Amino acid sequence: MRKTRNQLFLAALLTMAAVAVLFAVIPMALLTVDAITALLRSWGVLPGIGAVFLNTLQVLALVLVLTIPLSLLVSLWMYECVKGRVLVRMQRFMHGFSRVPAVLLGLVGHALIGKNSALHESVYTISAILTIMALPFMIARMDAALRAVPERYLLAGMLLGGRRTDILCRIVLPQAMPGIVRGGLELVERILCEATALLALMGAVMPNQVLATELFRLAWLGRKDAAVLAFLLMATMMTIRFFTTRRWRSEGGEQNCRYNWW
Amino acid sequence: MKKQMRSLMRAGIWVGGAVGILLLAGGISLVLGVLLTGSTWAGTSPGVVWSLVRQGMRTLGFSVTTSVAAVALCFPLAWSLSVVLCYLVPRGRAGWLRKAINCLSAVPAVVFGTMSLSYIVPHIESAWWAVVATLILMSLMRQTRALTRVHDRYYALVETADTLGAYFCETVCQVVLPQAKKNYLAVALRMLTRCACEGVAILLVLSAYGAGADTLPTALMKALGVTGESGSVLWTQVLAVLLLLLVLVCNALISACMQEGRHNEKNA
Numbered sequence: 001m002r003k004t005r006n007q008l009f010l011a012a013l014l015t016m017a018a019v020a021v022l023f024a025v026i027p028m029a030l031l032t033v034d035a036i037t038a039l040l041r042s043w044g045v046l047p048g049i050g051a052v053f054l055n056t057l058q059v060l061a062l063v064l065v066l067t068i069p070l071s072l073l074v075s076l077w078m079y080e081c082v083k084g085r086v087l088v089r090m091q092r093f094m095h096g097f098s099r100v101p102a103v104l105l106g107l108v109g110h111a112l113i114g115k116n117s118a119l120h121e122s123v124y125t126i127s128a129i130l131t132i133m134a135l136p137f138m139i140a141r142m143d144a145a146l147r148a149v150p151e152r153y154l155l156a157g158m159l160l161g162g163r164r165t166d167i168l169c170r171i172v173l174p175q176a177m178p179g180i181v182r183g184g185l186e187l188v189e190r191i192l193c194e195a196t197a198l199l200a201l202m203g204a205v206m207p208n209q210v211l212a213t214e215l216f217r218l219a220w221l222g223r224k225d226a227a228v229l230a231f232l233l234m235a236t237m238m239t240i241r242f243f244t245t246r247r248w249r250s251e252g253g254e255q256n257c258r259y260n261w262w
Numbered sequence: 263m264k265k266q267m268r269s270l271m272r273a274g275i276w277v278g279g280a281v282g283i284l285l286l287a288g289g290i291s292l293v294l295g296v297l298l299t300g301s302t303w304a305g306t307s308p309g310v311v312w313s314l315v316r317q318g319m320r321t322l323g324f325s326v327t328t329s330v331a332a333v334a335l336c337f338p339l340a341w342s343l344s345v346v347l348c349y350l351v352p353r354g355r356a357g358w359l360r361k362a363i364n365c366l367s368a369v370p371a372v373v374f375g376t377m378s379l380s381y382i383v384p385h386i387e388s389a390w391w392a393v394v395a396t397l398i399l400m401s402l403m404r405q406t407r408a409l410t411r412v413h414d415r416y417y418a419l420v421e422t423a424d425t426l427g428a429y430f431c432e433t434v435c436q437v438v439l440p441q442a443k444k445n446y447l448a449v450a451l452r453m454l455t456r457c458a459c460e461g462v463a464i465l466l467v468l469s470a471y472g473a474g475a476d477t478l479p480t481a482l483m484k485a486l487g488v489t490g491e492s493g494s495v496l497w498t499q500v501l502a503v504l505l506l507l508l509v510l511v512c513n514a515l516i517s518a519c520m521q522e523g524r525h526n527e528k529n530a
Contacts, residue, residue: 073274080272096513100506101459103479107502110486165271193370196461196479203487212372212462219376219466220489230376234369241368245361 049214049229055123056192056210062127063191067134068184074135075142080168091143098137105133106200113201126210129201130194134187141186145179146172185244189237311496318478318500322508325477328390329457332397333450340405341446345434347406348413349420360410367403374400375463383467389475396467397457405453412445413438448519455512459505465489478505 033050078090109129149172157167195212202209209217211233218226347356347363378396386392416438423433461479465488468480476484482501485493 092517096517099455099509099513101461101479101509103459103461103482104502104505107482107486107498169271189368193372195370195372196483199462199488200483200486203492212370215372215376216462216466219372219379220469226376227380230373234373237368237370238365241365242361244368245364 052209052211052214058123059127059130059210060188060191062123063130063134064184064187066127066131067138067187071135071138071142072180074139075146076168078139078143079146079172080164091140094136094140094143098140102133102194102197103200105129106197109197109201110203126198126201129197130191133194133197134190137190138183138187141183142176142180145176145183148179149175182244185240189240189244192233192237192240311500314497314500317497318504321476321478321481321501322504324390324475325458325479325508328393328397328477329454331394332401332457333453335394336398336401336405336453337446337450340402340409343406344409344413347410348417349430349434363403363406363410367407369403371400371460371463372466375466378463379466379470383470389468389471392467392471393464393475393477396463397460400460400463401453401457404456405449408449408452409446412442412449416441444519448516451512451516451519455509455516458508458512478508 033053036050078087082090106129109125113125153171153175154167157171162171192210193212195210195216198209198213199216202213211229215226215229215233218229343363347359351359374396378392378399382395382399383392386395419437419441420433423437424430428437458477459479460477461483464477465480465483468475468477469489478501481493482498482505483489484491485498485501
C-alpha cells in the first residue's frame with residue numbers, strides 16, 4: 001500500500017515536472033525559430049523557412065505518435081503469439097514491404113486523394129502516407145530488438161516464478177529498449193529525409209511543405225540559398241546519426257539486467 | 263488488480279497486433295485495386311498498350327544500366343575503404359573514422375541531388391554518366407558502412423591468419439573473400455535496389471538535360487505532374503507495375519543470397 005502510494009506520487013510529480021519543462025521549452029524553441037527566420041529574412045536568405053520547419057516538426061510528431069505505439073503492439077503480438085513458419089513469413093514480409101519504393105506509396109496516395117488539392121497539401125495526409133511507409137520498417141526493427149534479448153534471461157525469470165507479462169514488462173522490454181530507441185531514431189531520419197513520396201503525393205512542387213521537399217523546390221528553381229538549406233539538413237541528419245550509433249549503456253550486458261519485479 | 267492488468271495487457275497486445283496486420287493487409291489490397299482497376303483500361307487497344315510497355319522497357323533499361331554501372335564502380339571503392347578501416351587501421355584509432363562514415367551515410371538523397379546539380383552536372387555532357395556519378399556519390403558511404411559490418415564478423419579469422427604468418431593479401435583473398443562472398447552479393451543487390459528506386463536526386467540531375475532520359479521513378483514522378491507536365495493514367499500504371507516487378511525481383515535475389523534463406527524455414 002505504501003509502496004503503491006509512493007509510486008503514484010512519483011508518477012504525478014514526474015508528469016507535472018515534464019509538463020512544466022514543456023511549457024518552458026516550447027515557447028523558447030518557437031522564439032528561437034522566429035529569431036533565426038527573422039535574421040535570415042533580413043539577409044534575404046530562405047524566406048518562409050520558419051513555416052517549413054514547423055510543418056516538418058508537426059509531421060514528425062504525428063508520424064511518431066501514430067507509428068511507435070502501433071508498431072510496438074504488433075511486434076509484441078508477434079513476439080508473444082506468433083511462432084514457426086508463420087513468424088518467418090511475417091518477418092520476411094515486413095522486410096520486403098519496407099523496401100517498396102517510396103514513389104509507389106506516393107502514387108497510391110495521389111490516386112486515392114484525386115484532384116483535391118487541399119488534401120494534397122494537408123499535414124495529416126502527408127503524415128498518413130509516411131506512417132504507412134514507416135510501419136513495416138519499425139515493426140521489423142522492434143521485432144529484432146525484442147528477439148535480441150537473450151533467452152537465458154527469460155528462463156531465469158520463469159524459473160524464479162515470474163509470469164509471462166511480468167517477464168515481458170520487467171525483463172524483455174527494458175533490455176530491448178536500446179534497440180527500440182535506436183529504431184525510433186532511424187525512423188526520425190527516414191521521415192526527415194523523405195521527399196520522393198511527398199512529391200509524388202502532392203503531384204507538384206509546392207512551397208512551404210517539409211524541409212526535404214522545400215530543398216528540392218529551391219534546387220529545382222536554381223536558387224543559391226538551396227545550399228544553405230542543404231547544409232542545415234545535412235548537419236541535422238549527421239547529428240541524429242551520431243546519436244543513433246552511440247553505444248548505449250544498457251548494451252553493457254548482464255550487469256544491467258534487473259530482476260526487480262517482486 | 264494485477265491479474266486484471268495482465269489480462270488487459272494481453273488483450274491489448276492481441277488487439278493491437280490484429281489491427282496492425284489488418285491495416286497492412288487492407289492497404290495492400292487497396293494498392294492492388296487502384297493499380298489494376300479496369301476503368302482506365304477499358305476501350306484501350308492492345309497496340310497502344312504495347313507501345314507504352316516498350317517505352318516503359320526503355321526506361322527500365324536506363325534505370326537498370328545506370329544502377330548496375332554505379333554499383334559496379336562504387337563497390338571496389340567501398341570495399342577497399344572498408345577493408346582498410348576494419349583490418350589495417352588500429353582498432354582504437356578506427357573509432358572516429360567509423361563514426362564519420364556512419365554520419366556521412368546519413369546524408370539525405372535530396373542533398374546529394376543538390377550537390378550533383380551544382381558540382382557534377384556542369385562538367386558532364388551525358389545524362390547517363392551524370393546519373394551514374396550521382397548514384398556513386400550517394401552510395402559510396404552507405405556501401406562502406408554495410409561492408410564494414412560484414413567485415414567486422416571476420417576480424418578473428420584475419421587475426422588468426424595473420425598470427426599463422428599469412429600475408430595480408432592472402433588473408434583477405436583466401437580467407438575473408440570466400441566466407442563473405444554471399445554477403446557481398448546481398449550488399450550489392452541492396453544498393454542496386456536503392457539506386458534503381460531513387461527518385462528525387464536523379465530528377466534534379468536530369469532537369470539539367472533534355473527530355474528522353476528518365477529512370478522509372480523519375481518518369482513516374484513526371485507522369486504524376488511533379489515537374490509541371492503530366493502523363494496519362496495508363497502510362498503511370500505501366501511504370502508502377504514495372505517498378506514493382508523490379509523491386510520484387512531484387513528482393514527475391516537478396517533473399518536467395520542471404521544466409522537466412524528458404525532452407526532455414528524448415529528449421530523455424
